Amino acid sequence: MSWLALAAEVTPEVPQMGQLVGGWEYVWASYIVTWVGIVLYAASLFLRRQKA
Amino acid sequence: MGGYTFDSSIAVMLLVIGLIVLGAYKPNTRTWVWRIITAITVVMLAVHPYLSLMWVPPEKQMGDVYRIIYVHVPQIQVGMFAMAINGICSFAYLMKKSWVSDALAEASAEVAVYMASVAVLLGSIWGKPTWGVYWDWDPRLTTATILIVTYIGYLALRSFVEDPEKRATWSAVMGIIAFVNVPITWQAVKIWASLHQKPSNPKTVDPQMVWVLHWSQVAFFCLMAVFVWHRYLLAKKTREKEVALPDALPPARPEAA
Numbered sequence: 001m002s003w004l005a006l007a008a009e010v011t012p013e014v015p016q017m018g019q020l021v022g023g024w025e026y027v028w029a030s031y032i033v034t035w036v037g038i039v040l041y042a043a044s045l046f047l048r049r050q051k052a
Numbered sequence: 053m054g055g056y057t058f059d060s061s062i063a064v065m066l067l068v069i070g071l072i073v074l075g076a077y078k079p080n081t082r083t084w085v086w087r088i089i090t091a092i093t094v095v096m097l098a099v100h101p102y103l104s105l106m107w108v109p110p111e112k113q114m115g116d117v118y119r120i121i122y123v124h125v126p127q128i129q130v131g132m133f134a135m136a137i138n139g140i141c142s143f144a145y146l147m148k149k150s151w152v153s154d155a156l157a158e159a160s161a162e163v164a165v166y167m168a169s170v171a172v173l174l175g176s177i178w179g180k181p182t183w184g185v186y187w188d189w190d191p192r193l194t195t196a197t198i199l200i201v202t203y204i205g206y207l208a209l210r211s212f213v214e215d216p217e218k219r220a221t222w223s224a225v226m227g228i229i230a231f232v233n234v235p236i237t238w239q240a241v242k243i244w245a246s247l248h249q250k251p252s253n254p255k256t257v258d259p260q261m262v263w264v265l266h267w268s269q270v271a272f273f274c275l276m277a278v279f280v281w282h283r284y285l286l287a288k289k290t291r292e293k294e295v296a297l298p299d300a301l302p303p304a305r306p307e308a309a
Contacts, residue, residue, distance in 0.1 A: 020114045020181060020182065021115055022115070022116070023181045024116055026117055026177050026181050027105070027120055029177050030123055030178065031101065031105070031123060033177070034174065037166065038275065041163075041166050048286055049286050052289040052290060
């Protein structure tokens with residue numbers, strides 16, 4: 001069975017039909033939007049409470 | 053790692069709900085209750101990127117793109133939860149005029165608009181690699197957009213009306229009307245044949261993925277609670293200035309901040 005393990009190791013992963021590959025730029029964009037949103041809203045609350 | 057029915061993130065959620073209830077009934081505990089909840093929120097959000105971007109494995113069909121689920125789903129859920137708070141407070145105001153329910157309605161509506169708007173934007177980003185387009189007038193997206201526009205209208209109404217009592221009453225009526233669309237949006241994928249995917253069954257999903265989703269839901273729930281609380285304090289301050297008007301609203305109950 002060791003040849004099987006070896007084959008599994010060397011066989012490159014071929015994407016199947018309908019399988020998405022990559023797309024990290026969309027993931028990063030989403031997380032950046034989320035974190036910028038959190039920081040901006042928190043800052044707006046802080047500034048408005050200082051003013052009030 | 054935790055199972056589907058109960059895990060550590062749900063335990064944290066119950067702890068936070070318990071703390072909120074404690075703070076509501078014992079005003080002298082509020083300051084430290086909200087400090088603890090804020091600390092829990094910061095810790096959970098700090099760990100969140102590691103869990104969702106590195107620790108959890110990629111999905112079979114969507115690969116790494118599905119990781120957007122960990123910011124998109126919790127934000128739309130807590131956004132709708134904030135809309136539900138707004139609906140309850142609006143109804144409560146019409147039943148018994150209280151500046152507390154009015155201020156809480158105002159706070160929850162603003163946080164709801166912020167979180168739901170970010171969630172829809174993230175959904176749009178997710179749409180590009182999975183659907184091939186950033187936007188489609190699919191029932192879920194359409195109802196969610198109408199929902200956000202309605203709550204923006206609610207906030208606009210509040211900013212236009214100067215008389216606090218009229219503002220509170222009119223916006224309470226609008227809050228109840230706006231809430232009608234929340235369950236419709238929630239169920240849109242089941243009611244209509246929709247491009248937007250239906251909710252996955254956690255029983256058929258890798259427990260590691262479910263656990264991180266629970267973590268995300270609790271983290272964003274805590275964040276929403278903290279934001280609503282601070283926005284409520286801001287609304288309370290504004291209202292305290294306004295209730296100096298003779299018979300606009302019942303006087304504020306003295307309480308610890």
